Amino acid sequence: MEDHGRNSLSLSRRSWLKISAGLASLFGGAALFGARSQGRYRQAATPEALGIHPSMTVGEVDTSRFDPLAYLSEFDYGRATKLADGRTLREYTLIAVDTRIEVASGVYFDAMTYNGRVPGPTIRCTEGDLLRVHFTNAARHAHTVHFHGTHPPEMDGLFPQLRPGESFTYEFEARPFGLHLYHCHVMPLKRHIHKGLYGVFIIDPPKPRPPARELVMVMNGFDTNYDGENEVYAVNTVAFHYQKHPIPVKVGEPIRVYLANLTEFDPVNSLHLHAAMFRLYRTGTDLEHYELTDTVLMCQGERHILEFTLERPGLHLFHAHQSEFAELGWLGFFDAQTAESMAGAQHGPHRAA
Amino acid sequence: MTTPVTPARSSRARTWILGLGPLVILAGLVALFLRFGPLGVFRAAFPPVEELTIERVLFPTEDLIEVRVVNGGPQAVTVSQVMVDEAYWMFQIRPGATIPRLGRATVTLAYPWVAGEPLEIKLVSSTGLTFAEEVAVATESPRPDARYFSTFTLLGVYAGVVPVFLGLLWYPFLRGVSRRWMHFFLSLTVGLLIFLAVDALHEALETAARVPAAFQGVGLVALGTLGAILALVAVGRWLRAHGRGGDARRERLSLAYLIALGIGLHNLGEGLAIGAAYAIGEIALGAFLVIGFAIHNTTEGFGIVAPVAQERPAVAQLALMGALAGVPTILGTWIGGFTYSPILATAFLALGAGAILQVVYEIGRLIARETEAGWGAWASVTNAAGLVLGLVIMYSTALLVVA
16 A cells, blocks of 8 residues: 555644644634634644544645745836836736646646746736836747736737737836736637636835735636636635645734636635635725625626734634635635744644644 | 378468467567657647546445546546545545556545435546546445345345245246147247346446446457357357267256356346445335346246256256356345446346357257247247247336336
8 A cells, every 4th residue: 555645644634633723713613713822722623523524635736836825925016217207117028838837736737827827927016107018928829918907909918919939018007006917818718818827917006005914816716627617726826725834924914915816617706704804995996995894706807905904813714705616725824923822833733834 | 101290290380470470570569669659759749538437436434435446548547636526625545646557546535425415526637637426325335244244145135036936936837838838938938038138238238338448348248248158058069069968858957057047147247236236325125126126037937947847857956046046146236235346247247148148049949949840930929929928028027126
């Protein structure tokens, strides 16, 4: 018998310990959180004791090429220069390439990508900047870059459709401020988008938003067997990644999530945050928040900014409130830490490796 | 006189060389292909074709699922993730996640399945392809313990043994009938047997569809059926040639044993199907089903006893025939209940079909020999009516079996 490495049930007991806190909360075990902070958590958290079974993928993905934890806070501000009229010129490079990506441990997907990753780089600028996006198609099919936002129609990324080997520079002024997208707009659209040709496009307001821990989250899915349904759902491509590796945040610090929905096939996706409420800024185009909620439903292509703080240390689950999506990978944790909890965490069972 | 030997030998050697030459060249070509890999051109041009077959889903305890997988595709397949009812679930796979061509593996999941409800298992390969199996009713799988052994034994006794022995009770009745009526009942037996053979063939082909492609289910059916017919015909011929030829009594007796054997093989296949269906919760051991099988299979006992009725065989011999025909059902329910595999089931059903067809041929020969008309005897009203009646009886009693 060869134990499939990390697949071993006995080995996964440790992972059970790690995830059981989250599962407990998923199933309404708020009491367990209290127990955990009082140090009793460890005894209670065995799956046998909880009667909980682990819904999760087995194993880890190779993060050397794409690390979902790093992606959260990677912003591409471009090569900035000052123009004669005082404006800032920002130049970006996007290259379409066909790449094989790992969407769950051991499950590989032949993706179409910008710059070899899904989602593409997060393009960030300030309202009023002049943008030049140099796009080269190094893939096997025709592609474009279509930006959301206000710009001249000839810079909209419908035409020209760039055949393999061709280049084009999109030039327009960044407006209005908000949370936008860019994606390929060549037919068949559904396939080009779902194969991975998309990214987040953030235009900051002229007076920046207050400082916060900023995180980019793209809700996406992958139809690995091409049956018109997603086999894998995630935020930022890798199923269950933030469940296996909770996102470390500080108790009390302002958190700002740039949340975009690029799921194909399913008309809507959603985010639900546990044990806290967030202020919702729809499309990020207004500095006044739209509502205070803990669940937001989003159509394909919709995106919102979420702001919140976590008041107590511990794991805070977030996931699609479509249970099916959650159990197919769209599920993760914020791990809220204080100085003490970080010190104590060395022994805590919930800590990610 | 040694001279003639040499040319004969050399010509024999020549024949061998001529016969083996193409094989040697073929082996050389295969070696060349494997060494220099001209197939690599094709390999790079096409996406990999993966094929996994889930042979069986077992529920050993109330929170455990075991999935038996066979790779019947052209190349090795790696099982990367497993879903249960559209949810990824942690699992263990033995002997390894990469299943070689024609290889097998067992996936184990700790999953709180709900008894009596359907469930879908989906394996996700490294290329993202999925292989699904739907379980109609999740129910705790039989363990090879005393309780299940007795359950399956009882199932086999009800479905196979009791009916066959009931059928044998027609012996005293058949002993008293005239030759003409005897032929009528033999024709009726042929009708019964043809129905059984067609039924077994149909089942074999149906099961063959679930055999992984590489194991060529339909080819297996052809091999099993024709193999059984030819083997039994050859054995029968050999027995006649080497035995006390012309002894009609012995011949009828051996015919009865052959019929019993053929029906036994058929019942083994039937037992497999019943056991497997019971094990995966598709049938309950309902009274109606047992009655159906009893009535349906009683005709089998009649088929055994008809050719030997006038030879007055010993009761012990009749009992032996009954056992030969009926007891394999029990064996079948055991195999089907504990370790069902479509390949095995296909093979047994095909063998059964072949064995029965051979018996049909033997009874035909018997009637033809005892009649002046020879094979033309089949055109007589009584014999034709007997055959059709046999088919009708089987058809109508089969309506009672709703498994």
